[in-house]
Amino acid sequence: MTKVAFIGSGKIGQTIAFNVIMGSYIDEAIIYDIIPELPEKFEHELRHALASRKLKVEVLGTNNIEDVNGADIVVISAGKPRKPGMSRRDLFVDNARIMIDLADKLAKRNRGALYIMVANPVDMMASVFMKYSGEYTISTGDQVETMRMRSYIAKKLKVHVTDVNGYVGGEHGEDAVVLWSTVTVKGKPFDESMGVSKHEVEEYVKKIPGEIIRVMGGTTWGPGTIIEEIIRAVVLNENKVMSIAFPHKYEDEIIHISEPVVVGRTIGPSLEPLLDEKDRWHLMASIKDFYSVYKENLKQLEQSLTAKQ
Ligand SMILES: NC(=O)c1ccc[n+]([C@@H]2O[C@H](COP(=O)([O-])OP(=O)(O)OC[C@H]3O[C@@H](n4cnc5c(N)ncnc54)[C@H](O)[C@@H]3O)[C@@H](O)[C@H]2O)c1
Numbered sequence: 177m178t179k180v181a182f183i184g185s186g187k188i189g190q191t192i193a194f195n196v197i198m199g200s201y202i203d204e205a206i207i208y209d210i211i212p213e214l215p216e217k218f219e220h221e222l223r224h225a226l227a228s229r230k231l232k233v234e235v236l237g238t239n240n241i242e243d244v245n246g247a248d249i250v251v252i253s254a255g256k257p258r259k260p261g262m263s264r265r266d267l268f269v270d271n272a273r274i275m276i277d278l279a280d281k282l283a284k285r286n287r288g289a290l291y292i293m294v295a296n297p298v299d300m301m302a303s304v305f306m307k308y309s310g311e312y313t314i315s316t317g318d319q320v321e322t323m324r325m326r327s328y329i330a331k332k333l334k335v336h337v338t339d340v341n342g343y344v345g346g347e348h349g350e351d352a353v354v355l356w357s358t359v360t361v362k363g364k365p366f367d368e369s370m371g372v373s374k375h376e377v378e379e380y381v382k383k384i385p386g387e388i389i390r391v392m393g394g395t396t397w398g399p400g401t402i403i404e405e406i407i408r409a410v411v412l413n414e415n416k417v418m419s420i421a422f423p424h425k426y427e428d429e430i431i432h433i434s435e436p437v438v439v440g441r442t443i444g445p446s447l448e449p450l451l452d453e454k455d456r457w458h459l460m461a462s463i464k465d466f467y468s469v470y471k472e473n474l475k476q477l478e479q480s481l482t483a484k485q
Pocket of ligand 1: 183184185186187188189208209210211253254255256257258267271274293294295296297298316317320394395396399
């Protein structure tokens with residue numbers, strides 16, 4: 177019996193929930209949002225889709241957070257999305273306030289669940305949620321960038337995407353780094369002479385989400401599919417290597433940084449020790465940068481919480 181709760185049923189929350197529920201490998205889904213009637217009407221839509229596919233998954237759409245209990249996995253996409261021109265980090269204070277509220281309400285009803293953060297800035301939101309709830313939390317991290325990188329190389333080199341392997345790591349967003357020592361094409365280590373430069377790939381990975389948001393209002397289908405794969409790997413204990421962000425102890429905080437790691441019912445081990453020195457140095461630099469920005473953001477958050485009291 178696997179019960180998954182989806183907190184937030186906006187664009188990305190709906191896409192993830194739809195993909196997971198139609199995958200039919202979970203038994204129960206709870207969909208929660210603060211917009212009146214939205215989860216309930218989405219529940220009807222899902223029931224219609226399940227009927228058409230002849231599938232049975234118990235679905236409950238609700239505006240009552242008390243209904244969200246006993247979940248094995250809690251997927252959190254509640255929060256503000258970026259507007260064109262904004263960085264993910266600009267969302268920190270607003271979305272962190274939501275996470276603190278959710279940490280209080282969800283943790284006591286869903287003890288020991290695996291919490292999967294989707295809302296941005298996703299890695300920092302995972303750290304905030306874990307800090308305030310005490311519950312083990314992961315972030316979808318750079319699995320999204322990893323697929324963007326693979327898809328771009330495959331298109332440029334005119335090979336099937338399964339011929340491209342490798343990972344992007346560090347913080348999800350503009351500062352993510354392609355871990356070049358992991359990238360292979362048809363089993364051979366990546367080389368620019370194959371027909372695409374590293375710079376071009378890196379620029380694509382950095383810039384494409386902003387371009388999609390500018391035209392489509394948000395990124396949905398790519399992350400919605402990729403995040404479903406993370407949930408599937410956990411539920412079905414697939415033990416797949418994915419670049420997601422999991423808790424790292426650094427100085428006095430738990431922080432979330434992506435590196436290739438085995439994803440199943442438990443998370444780990446990490447493949448970081450297998451990376452070359454340059455990639456490991458990039459990851460360490462990401463951790464340091466994350467920590468200093470995170471501490472600064474936490475200060476602003478605390479000020480905003482005191483100002484409100
Ligand atoms: N991790 C990723 O790769 C990734 C990809 C796409 C979007 N995102 C992020 O996911 C978040 C949601 O994006 P979206 O496009 O779905 O936005 P959206 O505005 O369509 O949906 C957000 C939903 O959250 C709900 N919400 C707000 N506060 C809530 C609360 N306290 N409890 C429950 N629900 C609440 C809103 O009512 C809304 O339905 C954003 O922060 C966005 O940046 C992350």
